[in-house]
Amino acid sequence: MLRRGPFFFFVFLSMQSTLLTTYSERLAETLPRVREQIARAEAAAGRGEGVVRLIAVTKSHPLECVEAALGAGLRDLGENRVEELEAKVRHFGADAATWHMIGHLQSRKARRAVAVADVVHSVDSLKLARKVSSAAMEGGGLVEVLVQVNTSGEESKSGFAVNSAFDEIAELSQLPGLRVNGLMTMAPFIDDEVVLANAFASLRRLSESLVSAINGFGAELSMGMTNDLDVAIREGSTMVRIGTALFGPRPGYTT
Numbered sequence: 309m310l311r312r313g314p315f316f317f318f319v320f321l322s323m324q325s326t327l328l329t330t331y332s333e334r335l336a337e338t339l340p341r342v343r344e345q346i347a348r349a350e351a352a353a354g355r356g357e358g359v360v361r362l363i364a365v366t367k368s369h370p371l372e373c374v375e376a377a378l379g380a381g382l383r384d385l386g387e388n389r390v391e392e393l394e395a396k397v398r399h400f401g402a403d404a405a406t407w408h409m410i411g412h413l414q415s416r417k418a419r420r421a422v423a424v425a426d427v428v429h430s431v432d433s434l435k436l437a438r439k440v441s442s443a444a445m446e447g448g449g450l451v452e453v454l455v456q457v458n459t460s461g462e463e464s465k466s467g468f469a470v471n472s473a474f475d476e477i478a479e480l481s482q483l484p485g486l487r488v489n490g491l492m493t494m495a496p497f498i499d500d501e502v503v504l505a506n507a508f509a510s511l512r513r514l515s516e517s518l519v520s521a522i523n524g525f526g527a528e529l530s531m532g533m534t535n536d537l538d539v540a541i542r543e544g545s546t547m548v549r550i551g552t553a554l555f556g557p558r559p560g561y562t563t
């Protein structure tokens with residue numbers, strides 16, 4: 309077995325703090341830029357300053373990334389795997405941030421997700437919604453959710469199909485234990501602004517009809533990522549989920 313002397317631990321510890329410094333230094337550059345980009349998009353769309361909430365997507369980044377994000381004043385953090393979300397919440401505490409579960413969630417992990425997430429953005433089927441609802445009832449509280457809609461029609465994307473979504477989401481919204489804050493979508497990964505705008509606009513129109521038809525249905529629109537946040541804000545986004553523009557390319561992360 310390898311003997312690890314004091315020098316090893318010195319190098320190990322300074323590597324850890326170097327990583328924190330790297331994330332903090334990067335954020336010092338990127339966060340003001342991203343905030344400015346959001347503000348410019350809000351202004352260009354004639355929307356009030358600060359109406360769009362920034363969710364910092366720390367998925368696949370290590371604990372140092374979350375530490376740097378918290379240090380920079382970010383309080384909405386997004387994760388896409390339950391195990392990783394659990395590890396981060398365990399480390400920093402439930403109250404350190406508003407924890408957003410944004411990735412596809414298997415029904416059998418619904419209970420675990422509900423235990424650690426403040427908001428689940430990715431309720432993408434009635435089956436999952438029922439599991440989240442029962443988990444909420446067991447926990448004796450309300451779980452805040454967004455309903456994911458597949459606005460691109462791409463098979464690789466999860467979510468309710470736009471055309472049949474209204475009736476299913478109306479049914480979902482009546483499940484006990486859920487507070488439906490609104491809708492979420494992922495646009496296709498392309499640069500064509502017209503295609504992106506159409507995807508986001510279809511989510512906004514669906515939201516408008518659900519909000520006017522269903523009492524208590526929330527008007528949040530979680531849409532917009534690094535590559536399409538301007539278009540998303542123009543089309544009415546109220547929450548953008550930004551990873552790469554803040555933290556750079558994602559390394560692997562294992563718990």
Ligand SMILES: *Cc1c(COP(=O)(O)O)cnc(C)c1O
Nearest residue numbers: 365388410533534549550551552
């Ligand atoms: C990874 C991810 C994001 C962030 O994507 P970036 O392009 O890195 O900004 C946003 N939303 C969801 C659902 C994601 O999985």
